[in-house]
Amino acid sequence: DSGVTQTPKHLITATGQRVTLRCSPRSGDLSVYWYQQSLDQGLQFLIHYYNGEERAKGNILERFSAQQFPDLHSELNLSSLELGDSALYFCASSVALRSAESPLHFGNGTRLTVT
Amino acid sequence: GENVEQHPSTLSVQEGDSAVIKCTYSDSASNYFPWYKQELGKGPQLIIDIRSNVGEKKDQRIAVTLNKTAKHFSLHITETQPEDSAVYFCAASSNTDKLIFGTGTRLQVFP
Numbered sequence: 698d699s700g701v702t703q704t705p706k707h708l709i710t711a712t713g714q715r716v717t718l719r720c721s722p723r724s725g726d727l728s729v730y731w732y733q734q735s736l737d738q739g740l741q742f743l744i745h746y747y748n749g750e751e752r753a754k755g756n757i758l759e760r761f762s763a764q765q766f767p768d769l770h771s772e773l774n775l776s777s778l779e780l781g782d783s784a785l786y787f788c789a790s791s792v793a794l795r796s797a798e799s800p801l802h803f804g805n806g807t808r809l810t811v812t
Numbered sequence: 813g814e815n816v817e818q819h820p821s822t823l824s825v826q827e828g829d830s831a832v833i834k835c836t837y838s839d840s841a842s843n844y845f846p847w848y849k850q851e852l853g854k855g856p857q858l859i860i861d862i863r864s865n866v867g868e869k870k871d872q873r874i875a876v877t878l879n880k881t882a883k884h885f886s887l888h889i890t891e892t893q894p895e896d897s898a899v900y901f902c903a904a905s906s907n908t909d910k911l912i913f914g915t916g917t918r919l920q921v922f923p
Contacts, residue, residue: 699855699857701855730911732913738915738916739818739901739913739914739915739916740856740901740913741913742910742911742912742913745910753910755910787855787856789855795905796844796905796910796911797843797844797863797905797906797911800846800858800861801846801858801911802858803848803855803856803857804855805853805854805855806854806855
């Protein structure tokens, strides 16, 4: 168990809808990262927050947004969903600001299916 | 931009044989190279990592080598066991806030 909790585990929704994915980092970790993993694809970096502030953006669509709250949990909001958004969404946390300074610990992901 | 290429995409070995997975990276400022193992239905788990000031690191049956000049690094698993079957990801990080992953290698170890 990595200590990172993601909810829900599974989510099925229709095109055009909006969903919110939630991540609770390990106790003491200030960094939260979001990654998208499509079928047979690698892990695509979406966004990184550190102690409530956005630190880096990857290939995140404008329809997607995220935030990290004062209690350090994070939410990823996906709107105007398309079939191609179906994927596994992972959250990872670490204690340090930079990914090179301490390992990332991943949750078990949220599987999003858009029908 | 930063890019990490990983080969092969699939690898099948007999139990007891060795397995090698190779990655190359594009950002010469990269200085941290972790390897993750992802089992079915789970998130990736760190299995070993190496920093740019070291050429090789070993942990029991797992070893990682780094060639900074050529910008490539490799994962070596010796005496493979069926429980080593999983998807393995390499990654590279420079002094930015991004950890960029390779596309993964599906390793199957046959008894």
